[in-house]
Amino acid sequence: MDIGTLAVVAVVIGLLPAAIAQSKGEDFLVWWIYGAAFFIVALPHALVLAPTRICPFCAEGIKPGAVVCPHCQRDLPAESAPPNQSSSGEAYWP
Numbered sequence: 174m175d176i177g178t179l180a181v182v183a184v185v186i187g188l189l190p191a192a193i194a195q196s197k198g199e200d201f202l203v204w205w206i207y208g209a210a211f212f213i214v215a216l217p218h219a220l221v222l223a224p225t226r227i228c229p230f231c232a233e234g235i236k237p238g239a240v241v242c243p244h245c246q247r248d249l250p251a252e253s254a255p256p257n258q259s260s261s262g263e264a265y266w267p
């Protein structure tokens with residue numbers, strides 16, 4: 174297998190973590206390059222990415238802090254805090 178073939182294989186398998194990361198609101202091109210260069214690291218990294226919000230208008234994944242959807246450019250409603258976040262530091266056990 175020559176270097177050209179290796180490059181083609183890297184570009185093709187890099188699409189997998191890129192597709193996973195894009196579904197979670199990450200940048201496809203950045204993850205494609207990342208996946209092609211470091212597939213062994215990028216694939217599990219993409220799989221464990223923190224879940225992002227889903228746009229209520231176009232149902233695409235968006236980053237947690239976003240105020241405008243990058244896919245449909247609509248203003249997003251205020252982010253609701255995860256239900257277990259406010260309980261940190263408080264004891265709920267008797």
Ligand SMILES: [Zn+2]
Nearest residue numbers: 228231242245
């Ligand atoms: Zn949207």
